[in-house]
Amino acid sequence: MLETEELTKVFKSKAAVDGVSLYLDKGESVGLLGPNGAGKSTTISMISTLSKPTTGDVRLDGRSVVKDPGKMRKVLGVVPQEIALYEDLSAYENLQFFGRIYGLSGSRLEQAIQQALELVGLKERQKEIVKTYSGGMQRRINIAAAMMHEPELIIMDEPTVGIDPQSRSHILEMVRQLNKEKGLTVLYTSHYMEEVERLCDRVYIMDHGTIIASGTKDELKSILSGEETIWIELDRPYPELFAELAAHPEIVQAAETEKGIKLIIPKGKRILGSIFQSAERHQAQILNVNVQTPTLEDVFLHLTGRKLRD
């Protein structure tokens, strides 16, 4: 349905997006994953015809949308990363307006508003001013506003940033439903691995403006098939212990987490003994040890040597 070809965007000689090629099939749910500043939003703004690529092309059903954005705009719904609503109006009035500019009116408009409100679960509070909503509710209306014209393709740019867990799971469930039950094609951007793991069939991992890996979840994880992850929970941070483990020849990768240390090691290596010895030496108190098969988070760590979020 949609494909990009070597998309590149240069801002003042710095390439924010550098040769990104990706595709979405109809009905697919695809994740675009990357840390802050990876170039996700820039990629999306080019796909959605809001900005022109420096070089490269975006095609919808084989036709370039750079030259003719009209067709894309008709089928596309965009949920922007920043909340883009009229804060001084009610949720109802916002949706009413965004429906009107798509040519809806009368009972069709009313129906579309109520449907969208239902979708995001804010029917009861539709008359309240957006400014008075919680962050999560604003995010939900932000999504509803993109759904008014029943798009076939929806692009969501980090729709769950900075909101409460309840709103977050509501949104995730909603997106899943839209994709699985209504057959919407979804491009979902996030830097939360769990979300992408839960929602998306395929994933593109982006860093520094380029795609560093892509494939289905399993394909990506198979990058790490020969490895496993060990979580060591500690009572407090032990920088020396971490330094020692990071320098350990058998350990592929070490990262400090909130609760302790995370290690990626080759599968089948018997390494736990030496880890315990190190901990002993540094008088670190181990609260818990957990050995896991890899997640997408680990894939990212493996590919970039960095964590997705700090």
Place this chain on the structure above:
Amino acid sequence: MTSVFLLQWQRFRRAPLMVLSFLALTIVFVMVMAGSNPGNSMTVPTYAHPALAEQQQDEWLEQLNKSEGLQFELVEEQEARQAVLDGDTGMALQLMEDDYRLLIVADDPNRFEVESYINRTYAEELRIRQLEQQSTSGEARERVAEMLEEPALTVETQSLEGEQESFVYDGQLQMLFGMALFFSIYTIMFSLMKIVEEKKFGTWNRLILSPLDKWQVYMGHLLYSFTIGYVQIVLVLVLFKYLFNFDVGDQFGLLLLITAVYTFSIVALSMLVMGLVQSPQQLQAVVPIVATGMAMIGGAFWPIELVTNNMLLAISKVLPITYGLDALKSVAIHGRGLTELMEPIAVMLLIGVVCMGIGINLMERKR
């Protein structure tokens, strides 16, 4: 376009306070400032020659104060001279039995007007006195008054230079038009700022992605700013004409036309400002500076005729408010007609078109 336009009214209904306060400020300012010096505000300090009898002095004052445009106020000689020296007043008058002396600051723009008025008054009065002395009936004064009311012959005078017609200072109208045009700049600029806000908060992108054309979005905003600015000025004019009985002449329709052209040019100029300054925070600071600056130089606070600095005069030539005020005053005070207003109207339209073109271009370029 209509939906964008209507949306702005919806938003206005939610937060009408700012616009309403500009409207209220206009009314308050005009009432306070114009109310304190009804009609005219030119006062000439006047003092008597030591040899002049008090009764004669009062007679002269009475004669002189019959005019509507000037007020002669009796003060001590010392005081009058000091006022002229200090620049508090452009001139001072000394009364004598059958003559006068006028102390004038060289560049006072009103000096010819005032002097010719005093001269006329003296000449007439002296002639009547002469007549009184010659006639026996003692009714000469009444007869002259009668004949003046129904003259056998009226002579219309026209100035050769046309534009340089006598300067009539009407403080009331100056205040009314000045404040109405001045405060409307605020309303228009702050209303148009919604475009900048849309760009900042991202709703602009939603509009661009919709089937609306970009020009429809701009038009919706421009039309809203125009309407709200226009309604504000017209409300003020109507209020003072009908409720406070300001004499704005008998061509109200023409005043409305000038107001519309002026409003258009200010909307366009605001667009230019938005194109130059693209953050709402900066605009909060820039708008008052631009509005006040234009109003000062363009003659909204005091008549442009009082300005002598060449640079300021040159700047005033590119400000729509200069032409708007000039046109309004010439209709209301001098009763000029449409043909004579072609120039200011054309200039305002020209300024408008140029500013609009550059403004939208700048706005588009920055994106």
